[in-house]
Amino acid sequence: MVSMTVNGASHAVDVEEGMPLLWVLRDVLNLTGTKYGCGVAACGACTVLVDGVATRSCVFPAASAAGKTITTIEGLKTGGTLHRVQQAWVDAQAPQCGYCQSGQIMAAVALLTEKPKPTDAEIDAAMTNICRCGSYAQIRTAIHAAAKA
C-alpha cells in the first residue's frame, strides 16, 4: 500500500513500489488527464506537481510518492473556475491536438510559482516539453499572459 494525496484527496493504492506514478494516476485512480508520451522522461507529457515541484511522473516510482501531495491537471481548477494558467491557455487558443497540453500547463504552473514574471529565456529553459503540433508560440503567449493575470 502506498498512501498519497492527489488533488486534495487521500488515496491508499495497492501497487508495486516500482510502478510509475503516471500509471497509478491513469490506470488505478482513473485520472487520465496526465498523459503518456515516452515513458523515459523525454517529453514532459506526464508532468505533475509533487509537493509543488514539476515532476515527470513516468519515471517517478509509486514508492517515492508515499506521503507526498500530488497535483494533476484535474486538480488545478478551484470550484469550477479555471486556474489562471488554464484560462491563459484558452485565451491564447494554445492547444492543437491538445495531448501535450496537460504537461505543458503543469510545467508552466511550476515555472510561474518559481518565477512569477519569466523572461523568454527563462521560458525556453523551463519549458522543455515536446509539442509535436508545434504550439510553442501560443504557449509562450499564454505564459506571459498568465504572468500578468
Next chain:
Amino acid sequence: MVSRRFFIFSGIAAAGGLAIGYALMPLTTLGRARKIAGKDGATMVTAWVRIGTDNSVTVIVPHSEMGQGVHTSLPMMLAEELDADWSLVRMEQAPADKAFANAALAQGFLRGDKTIPSVLAGTADFSFRKIAEVINLQVTGGSTSVRFTGVEGMRRTGAAARAMLIKAAATSWGVPEAEVIAKQSKLSHASGKTATYGEMAAIAASFDAPADVPLKAKKDYTIVGKPIARFDIPPKVDGTAVYGLDLRLPNLSFAVVAASPVFGGTLKSVDAAPAKAMRGVKQVVKLADAVAVVADNTWRAKEALLALKPVWDDGPNATISSQSIFAAMDAALDAGKFKTDHSTGDADAVLKGAKKIIEATYCVPYLAHATMETVNCTAHFENDKLTVWGGFQDGLGARAAAAKFAGISIDDVSLHHTAMGGGFGRRGSTLNYLKHAIGVARQVQGPVQVVFTREEDMTQDNYRHASVSRMKAALDEKGKVTAWLHQFTEKFDPPEATMVNYDFANQASRYVKGLNPIPWGPWRSVDHTQMGFFIETFVDELAYAAGQDPFAFRRAHLGGAPRHKAVLELAAAMAGWETKPAQGRARGIAIRDAFGTIVAQVAEVSLNADGRVRVHQVWSAVDPGEVINPATFVAQIQGGAIYGLTAALYGEITIDKGRVVQRNFPDYEMVRMADAPQHEVRFIESGARTGGAGEPGTAPIAAAVGNALFALTGKRIRELPFKNFDLNTGNRRS
C-alpha cells in the same frame, strides 16, 4: 442515373426541429478517387445541420479534429450561410447521430466539379480514397449512405436551411418571402412579427429543400474570417478530453503489443510463462506477426511484455539497411528505367547542347510521425459484432478496414471517435494498430485497449519515405533556366508535388518506384516534404550559378504565376530582404504551392561554435484563397513549420538488419520551445479556391533554412537532417 445537379434533403430531426443534409458528387479532381468512384459512377458527399426547437443549431461534422480546427471551421461556414447566432451553434461529430447514418435520407445530390474541401486538405486525400472504398463496400451491401463533407456542402446546407426557415415564417405570417429578414437565428418582418429559428424549425421541415440557393458574398460575412474560439479547446486544458488512451470502460483490459521488429517478419513461438507469472497479467495473445500481453493495467502489460522472448521468423528483409536502401536507389537511378512524371518541351535535347549545366544530388531519410499520443485502439467483440474506439482521421475508412480485418460485414462494426493526440497522416489509411487491436480482441473476453509504447510506435510506423533526387538544369547567358531535369526515387501523393511553378522551358520529371519494403505512409504534407527541400534548394543553387539574388531569381521566373509572385514578394517584404541581417546571421527563401495554398518562407539563421544552426525568425506569406478562421490558420502554418523544422534539423529514421534503429525521443529529437523560431504569418486572400491549412507550412521550411545556411557559410548541405553536419565546415559528423 441522377442528373448533374444537387439535391438537399430535409426531414424532421429526431428530437423535433429541422434536419438538413446535402450531398455532392462526383469527385472529379482526385485521380485516385476518380478511378475508384468511376466504378459505380458516384461519390456522395454530405453535410448536415439540425435546428432544435430550443433554437440550437447543431452542425454534424463527419471529420476528425486533430487540432487543425476543422470541428470549428466547418460549422463556421454553415452558420455563416444560415445567419445563425454563433453562440447557439454546437458541433457534433458523425456518426454519433443516427439520422445521419440513415441511408434513406441520402438519395440524391450531384453537383460536378468540386475539389477537396479545403479545410480538410491534408486528411482529404486519403479520406477520399477510403471513402471510395467504403462506397464499394456499401454498394455491395445495398446501402448508399456515404458521408463526407465539403466547403460547398456546409455552405449550401446552411443556405438551404435559411431559405426554408424564411419560407416557414412567410407562410405563417402571410407575407412575401422577400420581406422576411433572417439574422442571428431570428426571423422578422417589418410588421413587427418575429420568431426564432427554433420556433419555425418544425414548419420549415415540412417543406422540400430548395433545389438551388444563392450563397453569400464574402463582403457580407460576419463569422467566416473571424478568429473564432475553437470548440475543442476547453476540454484540452482541464484534462477532461478523452483521447484513445484515456478511454475507460467497465471490465476493460489493457494490452501492450510487440510486432516483429523486422518488417514482414512473423511470430514463430513465444513462451508465455514469464509474463503469466507476473502480477495483473491475464493472458498472452499470439498474432501472426506480433505478440501481446493482456493485463489489468497498461504498465503491468508493458513490463510483462518485456519479460517475453518471442522467437521471430524474420522473413526476407533481415539484411536490409539504410545503406543498402540508398545504394539500391542510386543503382536504380543509374539504371535509368524511369516512369515519366511530367514533361514539357525536350529537356534532354536542350541539356545536350547547353553551355552552362548545373547538377546536384539530394537525399532525405525515412521519418516517423511520432504523434504525441502513441497509436492505440480499443476493441470489443460481442456476439460476432465488433465495436472499436480510437482516434481516426477517417472514421469511415477505419470502419471499412476494421470489417476487413475482422472478416465481418461493415454493418457489424461500430466505430466511436475519441479525441486524437495528433494525426499528421499516421491515423489515416495506415492502420496496423487497428489490425492488432482486432486480433487481440478476438481472443479476449470484454473490451481491450491495445497500446503501442513509444518504442513500438516509432519502430512500427508507416514512414515518410527516404529518397534520392538528381537535379540537372541549363542556364542561358541571361540567367534564364532553359532546361530542367528531375530524376528521383519513389512517388506517392499528391501527384503535383513534383511540379514547379516557375516558367522554366523544357521540363522533364521522372522517377523509379517500389525499391524497398519499408512501409510507407502519408506524412504531414506528404511528397511536398522532400520535394520542397529538393526543388527549392536546387532553385537556390541555380540562382547563385546565375549570379543572381535568390529572391530576384525566383521572382524573374514567376512571370506566369501572379499569385506565387505576390506571395514571394510579400515574404521578402516582411523579412526586409533588401536590408542586411545582423552580423553572423543570414536569410534564405523558399516557396511551395501545397494543397492549394501557396506559402513563401524566409528563415533567418545563425550558427553556434559547434556548427549547429539556430533558426531565429521565420516570415511566412500565405495565399490560401480564403481564410476561414485566421487564429487557427496562423497556428497551423506555425505548427506545420515546426514539424518541417524538426525534420530538417533532427529527423532521421535509419534501418539496420531490417529494423528501425530509433526507438524513442532521446534518439528521435524534436524541436522544442528553445529551438522554436519567432514566426510571423501574413495572408493574401486572393479569392482563389480555398486551400489547405495544416500541411502547406511544412513544405518550404527545410529549403528556407538550408538556403539561409548557404548564404551564411557558402556550404551547400544537400542532405537532411542538418544535425549530421558540422555546418561551419559543411563536413559530415562522424
